[in-house]
Amino acid sequence: MVLLRQEIGDVLRTHRQRQGQTLRQVAAKASVALGYLSEVERGQKEVSSEILASVAEALEVPLSIVMRDVSERLASAEGSYFDDTFIPDTLPDEFVAQADIYSRQ
Amino acid sequence: MVLLRQEIGDVLRTHRQRQGQTLRQVAAKASVALGYLSEVERGQKEVSSEILASVAEALEVPLSIVMRDVSERLASAEGSYFDDTFIPDTLPDEFVAQADIYSRQ
Numbered sequence: 001m002v003l004l005r006q007e008i009g010d011v012l013r014t015h016r017q018r019q020g021q022t023l024r025q026v027a028a029k030a031s032v033a034l035g036y037l038s039e040v041e042r043g044q045k046e047v048s049s050e051i052l053a054s055v056a057e058a059l060e061v062p063l064s065i066v067m068r069d070v071s072e073r074l075a076s077a078e079g080s081y082f083d084d085t086f087i088p089d090t091l092p093d094e095f096v097a098q099a100d101i102y103s104r105q
Numbered sequence: 106m107v108l109l110r111q112e113i114g115d116v117l118r119t120h121r122q123r124q125g126q127t128l129r130q131v132a133a134k135a136s137v138a139l140g141y142l143s144e145v146e147r148g149q150k151e152v153s154s155e156i157l158a159s160v161a162e163a164l165e166v167p168l169s170i171v172m173r174d175v176s177e178r179l180a181s182a183e184g185s186y187f188d189d190t191f192i193p194d195t196l197p198d199e200f201v202a203q204a205d206i207y208s209r210q
Contacts, residue, residue, distance in 0.1 A: 064180035
């Protein structure tokens with residue numbers, strides 16, 4: 001089962017690390033306990049809406065962007081659950097023809 | 106402050122109502138208490154990741170779609186907080202010229 005809190009944690013951590021900020025810095029700006037933020041990032045704690053808003057603000061990332069990233073990660077995770085028949089295992093003819101041309105060069 | 110739980114609640118309710126399902130039906134399918142689901146829909150209760158997954162499954166909506174809808178609602182809500190200067194209050198010259206042409210016809 002794909003869990004929202006894990007994806008939220010990953011997205012928050014990704015934004016923080018991309019900005020080169022430490023857990024301590026973000027926790028201080030968001031006025032949340034360091035240990036709590038760490039657990040949230042690891043997907044071990046559900047984050048309340050108020051604290052999520054504070055952390056997003058501390059990261060200067062709109063909540064809509066955090067949730068857009070979460071949605072994309074969820075879609076990717078859900079994709080791996082789909083039946084294999086959704087993924088074509090043959091190449092379209094025009095790609096094969098193209099590949100033939102290159103292989104003969 | 107825009108709160109995640111309110112947007113999640115609105116999105117879940119929208120999907121449920123679009124499907125013509127009652128709170129009772131979805132609560133039963135998701136194995137959650139009717140009163141709890143009602144509070145979640147009204148944005149009064151934080152929903153755990155496990156229960157959110159169950160409700161999304163009961164609605165047969167992938168969690169990624171729920172969160173995409175949430176992200177779009179958040180973006181719209183955030184937009185209303187932006188300073189007015191982000192919204193141009195004048196039309197580009199070429200639009201004005203175009204409007205002049207039409208008004209003279």
